[in-house]
Amino acid sequence: MPNNPKKSAPKKKTGRKRAEGIHAIRVPLKRSRKTTRQEVELAIKKRLASEPTDVLQDDDTLVIVIERF
Amino acid sequence: MSVCLVTASTVAEFADPAEIRSESVSNAARNPQLGILSLAAVLEARGESVRIMDLNRVYLDYFESHSTVDGSEFAESAAHIVTVDDADIYGFSSICSSYPLTLRIARAVKALRPQATIVLGGPQASVVDLQTLSVFPFIDLILRGEAEQTLALLLDQLRGDRQLEKVPGLSYRVGAGPHRNPNAALINDLNSIPSPAYHLSQYLQGSKRASLELGRGCPFSCTFCSTNDFFRRKFRLRSPERVLRDMRSIAANYAIRDFELVHDMFTVDRKRVAAFCEAMIASGEGFTWSCSARTDCIDEELLEVMAKAGCRGIFYGVEVGSQKMQKVIDKHLNTARAHEIIDATERRGIGSTVSLISGFPEETWDDVRRSMDFFMHSARCPKSHPQLNLLAPLAETPLLTKHRDELILEELCSCVSHQARRQDRADVEMIVAYPEIFPNFYVIPTPHLERDRLFELREFTLMGLARFRWMLVAIHQSTSGILDFFNTWREHRLRIRPALVPSDLRQYYRTDDFRTDFADFVRTGKMGRTSTMRALLDYEDALRRSLAADTRTVPAGDLLPPGAALDPNDIPVRRNRILVFELGCDIQRIVDALKLQKKPVQSRVRHFYVTRPVSAASSRIDRISDWMANLLRLCDGRCSVKEIVRQLSARLPEVQKSLREYVCMRLLQGAENEQFIVVYRTARDSVAPNRRAASEA
Numbered sequence: 181m182p183n184n185p186k187k188s189a190p191k192k193k194t195g196r197k198r199a200e201g202i203h204a205i206r207v208p209l210k211r212s213r214k215t216t217r218q219e220v221e222l223a224i225k226k227r228l229a230s231e232p233t234d235v236l237q238d239d240d241t242l243v244i245v246i247e248r249f
Numbered sequence: 250m251s252v253c254l255v256t257a258s259t260v261a262e263f264a265d266p267a268e269i270r271s272e273s274v275s276n277a278a279r280n281p282q283l284g285i286l287s288l289a290a291v292l293e294a295r296g297e298s299v300r301i302m303d304l305n306r307v308y309l310d311y312f313e314s315h316s317t318v319d320g321s322e323f324a325e326s327a328a329h330i331v332t333v334d335d336a337d338i339y340g341f342s343s344i345c346s347s348y349p350l351t352l353r354i355a356r357a358v359k360a361l362r363p364q365a366t367i368v369l370g371g372p373q374a375s376v377v378d379l380q381t382l383s384v385f386p387f388i389d390l391i392l393r394g395e396a397e398q399t400l401a402l403l404l405d406q407l408r409g410d411r412q413l414e415k416v417p418g419l420s421y422r423v424g425a426g427p428h429r430n431p432n433a434a435l436i437n438d439l440n441s442i443p444s445p446a447y448h449l450s451q452y453l454q455g456s457k458r459a460s461l462e463l464g465r466g467c468p469f470s471c472t473f474c475s476t477n478d479f480f481r482r483k484f485r486l487r488s489p490e491r492v493l494r495d496m497r498s499i500a501a502n503y504a505i506r507d508f509e510l511v512h513d514m515f516t517v518d519r520k521r522v523a524a525f526c527e528a529m530i531a532s533g534e535g536f537t538w539s540c541s542a543r544t545d546c547i548d549e550e551l552l553e554v555m556a557k558a559g560c561r562g563i564f565y566g567v568e569v570g571s572q573k574m575q576k577v578i579d580k581h582l583n584t585a586r587a588h589e590i591i592d593a594t595e596r597r598g599i600g601s602t603v604s605l606i607s608g609f610p611e612e613t614w615d616d617v618r619r620s621m622d623f624f625m626h627s628a629r630c631p632k633s634h635p636q637l638n639l640l641a642p643l644a645e646t647p648l649l650t651k652h653r654d655e656l657i658l659e660e661l662c663s664c665v666s667h668q669a670r671r672q673d674r675a676d677v678e679m680i681v682a683y684p685e686i687f688p689n690f691y692v693i694p695t696p697h698l699e700r701d702r703l704f705e706l707r708e709f710t711l712m713g714l715a716r717f718r719w720m721l722v723a724i725h726q727s728t729s730g731i732l733d734f735f736n737t738w739r740e741h742r743l744r745i746r747p748a749l750v751p752s753d754l755r756q757y758y759r760t761d762d763f764r765t766d767f768a769d770f771v772r773t774g775k776m777g778r779t780s781t782m783r784a785l786l787d788y789e790d791a792l793r794r795s796l797a798a799d800t801r802t803v804p805a806g807d808l809l810p811p812g813a814a815l816d817p818n819d820i821p822v823r824r825n826r827i828l829v830f831e832l833g834c835d836i837q838r839i840v841d842a843l844k845l846q847k848k849p850v851q852s853r854v855r856h857f858y859v860t861r862p863v864s865a866a867s868s869r870i871d872r873i874s875d876w877m878a879n880l881l882r883l884c885d886g887r888c889s890v891k892e893i894v895r896q897l898s899a900r901l902p903e904v905q906k907s908l909r910e911y912v913c914m915r916l917l918q919g920a921e922n923e924q925f926i927v928v929y930r931t932a933r934d935s936v937a938p939n940r941r942a943a944s945e946a
Contacts, residue, residue: 220908227874228919230859233837234631234844235870237792237860238715 250408251298253336254289255354256282257371258304258347269312272866278305281452281460283511284371284396285342286445291397294443297404301449302331304354324350324675328357336365338407340392340400343371345475345643345689349676352385359387366407370396372479376645377686378420382427384683391420394479395465397442399433439464439487444495453503460509461495463487463525463540467513471568472578472651473606475643476513484517489528496536507561508538516542519551526558537561539600544587552590556597563594564602569609570619577611579647584619588626595630603627607707608640610652613697614732617706621732624710625725628718629844637710639703641689649688656684656691659700702739704751708758709735715867716764720785722843724776734776741770764789781842781849784834791830792860799828802886806931811921813928817891821884821917821926826868828860829881836870859925876901877925880916884926890917 260269260278285301292299307327315322331339331354339358343351351369359367368390374381375393382388390413392399399418406412413421418433436442439462447453464486467476492510499505516522529536539562547563555563567587568580575582594601605620620637627635642649642656658681672680672690680687695703713721725731742749745766749757757763768789776782804820823829835852842849857878860868873881879900883893897916898909920926 220904220912223904224912224915224919227876228916228923230861230871230873230877230923231837232861233858233870233872234840235719235788235836236631236863237868237870238712238866 250338250404251300251334251336252292252338252340252404253300253302253331253334254285255302255331255339255341255351256285256304257342257344257373258308258350259344260305260308269309272864275865278309279452279456281445281447281450282342283445283460283462286447286450286452287397287442287462288340288370288400289446289449290443291401292404293446293449295401295404299446299449300334300336301446303450303452306451307331324353325357327354328361331358332361335362338366338368338404340368340370341374343369343373345373345641345687348373348377348687349679350673352381352388352679353675356385356387366390368392368403370400372475373644376475376478379427379429380683380686382420382422384686389421392416393418393420393429394433394481395436396433397436435466435481435483435485437483437485439485440491444498447499447503453499453505456503456505458507458509459499459503459505460511461492461499463492463510463512463515465512468517469514469543469580470647471580472647473568473609473640473643475646478645480513484514486512486515486518486521486525489525492525493528493532493534496534500534500536506534506536508536510538510540512540514543514546515540516546516551519546522551523554526554526560529558530554535559539563541566543582544590545582547590549593552593552597552599556599560599562600562602564604565591565594566604567623568604568606569612569616570605570621570623571616574609574612574616574620578609584623588623591627591630591633595632598632600632601627601630601634603633603635604638605636606638606640607703608692608695608698608700609648610655610693610695611697612695617698617703618730618732621706621710621735622725622730625722625731628714628725629722629846631840631844635710635714637707639707640693642691642693643689644686648693652693653685653688655694656688657694658684658691701751702736705739705742705754706732706735708754709738712758712763713767717767717785717789719840719843720771720782720789723779723781723785724771726843726846727779727781728776737774738767738770742766780851781839784832784836784839784849787832787834788836791832791858792828795828795830800885804886804929804931806929809928809930815890815914815917815928816930817889817894818931819890820886820888820929820931821890821893821920822886822929823881823884823926824924826860826862827881827925829873829878830858831878832856832858835872837872876912876916877920880913880920881925884920886929889931890914890928893917 259280260274289299289301304327307330308323311323311326339355339362341351341355355367355369359365366389367387369381369388370392374391378391378393381391390403392403396418399416403416403419406416413419414430417430420427420429422428445462447459453459464484465480466483466485467474467480468482468484470477470482496508499508537559540560541564544565544567565587567582567584568578569575570584572584575584591601591603603623605624607617607620624635624637627633642652680690684691692700721731724734728734746757768786771777771782772786777786801822804822806820809819833853833855835854835856836858838852839849855875857873857875858870859873859878859881861871862868880893880897883896888896894910894913897913901909901912904912917926921928
């Protein structure tokens with residue numbers, strides 16, 4: 181059957197989406213080569229980091245609820 | 250001669266036990282009363298026997314032992330505690346909001362120690378001295394204004410031939426009637442006053458902050474303000490060297506390096522403020538401090554120097570948002586300039602408290618709208634804390650003098666004088682009988698404003714800001730303003746909860762019902778369809794879902810000390826108030842756009858967040874990685890380290906298999922360091938993997 185380009189399904193995009201901020205670091209990782217210790221440590225460091233936001237949450241209710249714990 | 254100095258109560262007479270245990274009450278109770286501490290220091294330097302009775306501490310102890318507080322019983326109980334040690338003189342400080350309680354305790358003290366002399370001082374007694382002496386026979390003397398010099402003179406006279414007319418600033422009875430001696434001269438050299446006698450109180454025990462007096466006197470004459478009656482209008486400042494000496498002493502004795510520098514109007518004299526800042530910088534101590542200022546007595550350059558010198562907070566009394574009302578209250582701030590100063594303060598990383606007052610008799614809803622615009626301008630600055638207070642007519646102010654005959658006593662008490670939520674019945678009887686002594690409990694009629702609407706606006710802004718800050722900012726920026734939106738919301742609130750009377754409203758705005766009602770109202774309205782509002786509502790929903798799904802259990806076993814090596818059978822569990830949630834937007838991007846009054850750029854990436862407690866009553870939202878979020882979700886008190894490693898490893902496909910256990914253990918260690926989790930040990934005989942083993946991997 182002749183190949184009809186109009187009827188062929190659109191190519192599915194593959195690959196990871198572009199990540200942001202602390203998500204940008206991916207540990208390794210090319211499986212074809214051995215991950216260096218430096219790469220792992222850097223990835224862990226980035227994943228351990230937290231970024232404060234300007235959002236504060238009043239905890240009056242939260243405190244009362246959680247104090248039961 | 251032995252003297253017992255009794256502080257003015259600032260936290261008494263709350264109706265709700267939860268309020269008494271709240272952070273705001275706890276902070277208020279810890280706030281030192283510098284006047285009493287200063288007088289105690291003066292007396293101690295003279296070799297007098299002096300002790301301080303902290304009524305706030307007495308109140309909190311009383312509550313803990315009784316589980317309930319009855320105002321009348323408390324006054325009797327407090328009097329017994331005050332008189333446990335006999336004294337020749339009981340000196341009571343006074344402020345307007347707790348003046349009835351002070352008088353009731355003084356009456357009980359006089360009944361227990363009839364031979365002792367009862368002396369009142371402080372801001373309230375100083376201005377209603379003659380009226381107080383006329384109707385409360387248990388009060389012997391009132392020492393008006395600054396008393397560091399006159400209290401010593403009074404003690405000399407009481408010890409000697411009692412020639413009271415020789416004590417300036419003293420009010421007392423001559424025959425049946427009250428008599429007032431001329432005012433005492435101001436203390437010009439504030440460096441001559443000894444440092445506050447903190448060692449006679451418990452204020453600084455376990456505290457992270459201390460108050461220090463920077464100076465006295467405000468040259469301005471706002472119509473609603475009473476400070477001029479006490480400290481007069483002459484601006485005085487302690488020397489930078491003296492303030493630094495006190496700071497160093499407190500740092501050495503209490504390990505406190507953060508200070509609230511108290512002055513009615515610190516920034517009046519720009520040169521001296523700059524000199525103070527230079528001295529702070531040159532000291533190299535790195536102390537941090539806060540102060541008060543007018544927006545027309547400060548500029549960007551000075552703010553920069555203040556920030557470098559350790560300033561971390563400024564209280565701005567802006568009061569009203571319209572130029573018309575600025576003129577009416579004799580404040581005369583340029584509100585456009587005030588906006589710029591709030592922004593400049595934020596840019597320098599200095600927090601600001603922006604105080605607004607509503608309820609002036611000349612005020613219209615258009616004026617309130619301008620005040621609310623100012624409120625929301627401040628609200629979009631994360632370090633700024635706007636407040637909307639309701640006016641209380643303070644004794645002997647120009648405002649009260651003008652409207653003395655119009656006062657109304659109603660259920661809707663004001664909040665500008667830190668009144669408790671529920672007034673004791675005995676207090677109410679006194680307030681009704683003597684409006685000239687307790688005018689701050691009354692209101693001045695507001696012919697252009699409905700009081701109940703104004704009252705609800707105050708509750709709405711207070712709790713709305715605490716719970717929906719960025720939602721309110723978004724609403725204000727994309728509608729005709731927050732006041733219009735409030736009016737629409739109030740119509741809705743009246744429909745769904747018509748039975749709420751004003752006293753119930755206070756409670757309602759503090760409950761989850763308000764949170765739910767308001768979020769639903771926004772969601773179903775036009776505003777709820779905007780992308781910004783959808784994102785903010787998603788945030789609310791995600792937080793609530795996370796709270797509802799928080800089913801942690803406390804595992805059996807011992808809590809491990811932080812940093813201890815982990816055993817496979819140990820059980821990590823999230824700390825209290827650590828909630829993890831996920832959003833389809835970057836909440837900080839939304840906030841950044843609102844700060845700049847721009848439309849946010851949408852992000853499709855999933856983001857993970859955790860609530861991190863910053864105080865007993867509030868948490869900050871921090872963004873965390875997907876790895877950390879997955880880990881924290883597993884730390885529910887049911888999974889062992891071994892189980893968590895197994896489950897988490899399965900969620901780390903991008904990590905080489907051989908490294909996954911190591912990565913998991915490092916994450917656990919990091920979560921503990923960040924104080925997200927604690928770890929319980931249930932079995933002691935297990936072996937690796939522990940952290941050391943992991944770190945050697």
